Amino acid sequence: MILEEIDNVVLGKGREGIVKLALFNGEMVALKRFNGDWMQENAKYVLREILHHQHLSAYGHPNVVTLKGATTIDEDLAVVMEFVNGSNLEDYLLTHGQLSHASSRHLFQQLITALDFCHKAGKVNRDLNLSSLLVAKAENTPFRIPGQRSGSVKTHASRIQHVLKPPFLKLYSFGYSKDRLMDSAPRTQLGLVLYTAPEVVTNAGGSYDGRASDVWSSGTVLAALLYNQHPFLSPSDTSKSTSSQVAALISNSISGKLCIPPLRDPPHPNDAAAIAEFASEVAARDLLKGMLHPDPQKRMTLDQVLCHPWFENRLDLIPGLVASASPSPFFFSHEGNGNGSGNNGGGGDGNGDRMGDQASFQMDESASSSCSSTPASHQANNSNRGNHNSIHDSINNSSTIQQTNNNIASLAASPSSPSSPPTLLKG
Template sequence: MVMKEKPGPAILRGHEYYEFVADLAAGAFGFVQKARDKETNDLVAIKFMVRGKKTITRNVLREITNHQRLLHPHIVQFKEVFLTNTHLAIVMEFAAGGDLFTRVRDHNGMTENEARWFFQQLIIGIDYAHKMGVVNRDIKLENSLLDGSKKPLLKLCDFGYSKSNIDSVPKSNVGTPGYAGPEVISGLREYNGQLADIWSCGCVLYVMVFCEYPFERDGDPPAAHRRNAIVSQRIRNADYKIPDKPETSPELKDLIRRILVADPKHRATILDIIAHPWFSKGLPRGVLDMNNKLVAEKQHAGYQTEEEIQDIWEQATHASPAQNQHIDHMIDAEYMDINEG
């Protein structure tokens, strides 16, 4: 396996605005740390990515600029980007409550009322992003963070696969297989990114309530390539079953069946979901008007302009020869891992 970076406090030592608190995660090309803003004392999450043309691609610029356009209570707030000698750093709001996947796993699923609370927030956040011209394309429980309050607020994160309406029409097979829609995994030349996001939201709802994935079965082959082929075929056909649990309401079953529809043209839209009786139950007053007000205000997260962000991104594409050699080594090692696995 590729050695994952564990930098500790070194990367932020002496930084003017941020001080290291803890390492959060590490991958082949970077890591995430929890840090403290020295001026406000707020906790933040900082994603560090190794500098260089091979790692700081135009997709990274798209991730940052799309995220920066979104300022909403149910989206992790972008704060700024900055450079170190070796890394591009993306500063974001810190979500202290972990992710939705961990909550579902630890509680063996959720009650309908709890699932409704989180699903309402997810849909309201996605509705705002869509109205701002951004599709996420990687909605899943792991990318749905919680703020740590007693009745947690959901905050969508990770816009690494996102597209905006100023980009080309979505056509790439991206995202996480268990959540990707039939039109995505089928490799269509173009597809509606908003409807693909809705399919993913339906998968999130299913897993929250039933604590299992809709297109996986007991007895599926253990070999990954065979299992993935079978699951992909089920997704293309929308071949899933709603578990026979007496506590599951008919309204919830109906909503799931309206969302997990193979043909996007017949799939529920966000307006359909919002109008559905299961979704609308207990919806806070005024929440439906909030998105329109936020879109009209056209505020963006952080204080940097897109031009300033692009300039920092451009600088981050340049790396020293020693860094490039290190990156080549990581890419080669990751390629070996993939082929050996």
């Protein structure tokens, strides 16, 4: 194993560590090195992240970033991942602005089919957001190392190039993931408040369905794609203080008050193009409302999302592409050369966790879709963005549920609070 860091190329940095560019046996990779102090406090969560990501990577899903291995560098744990030549979805939207329905659907289809793969593999993510989703350029796009005068290194050539047209969406973050068979039921309030389902925010110690909360988070991503804004924050809300925004967000999400732009009047019946565009908008709103229902029992399931007419329209994925024929090799080493790097998050519940041996991977066919076609892939990254009422400007990007609860401890006394105020954990 030859692993060497590429100097001065930092892909990401956070409280849990740093992610840098590296070469692994001549291939460009992302090297995530965990912060030692953070690792000591969150070791079991990092272990879960690695096990779950390894489990999913073994089958080579084109929309899930491949975890190639783990090693130690200067006594710090580091993981080696597939390098994605592109940006996270947050930065992509900041660059491209509000997307067309066709472009939104293309990215959303990849997100949902990748999430479907994870759920059928028994994994719930619990932390889907704009910055946990990566948008890759065309595969084999040469990547020029900063400061290098000539020459380039080719990135990993994935089967995704034979399945989709760019841009490609990839899910990469599994720090808060849980396995429905190996781990305890989700109970903890966690994640970024902008993307967290109301039953998670208001949870008072009971368990919740991680699959339903993943659907909710995916719905907030869809709203960002379609409208470049958060679905539960109005333009007037985004000008308020962070604590007031959070209070409005929670109140609106619990009551199901969507703040998306109003539907325009129907077009003239002789304008075929305008009628088709109007019909697509009506269908997209129907899907969005179903995914963002405040009651998880009445919320659309992932199978229902996969069967929705707006989702199925122009579905350009190859049906049934879920995994490669054979698992990809995974290494673990106690030695490493150079410095590591960090990109993913870590975390999870602390109640009754069981790690278990996950060398054997079986898909959960009990959740198979009733649609005629079951598509294939997706990946992720983590963050928030901003555009007047955009989801990007809404609330501080680093606001986690625990941090948020400290800011809005007085929510129960707020006039805008629901009649039965949620019980909020004090971080």
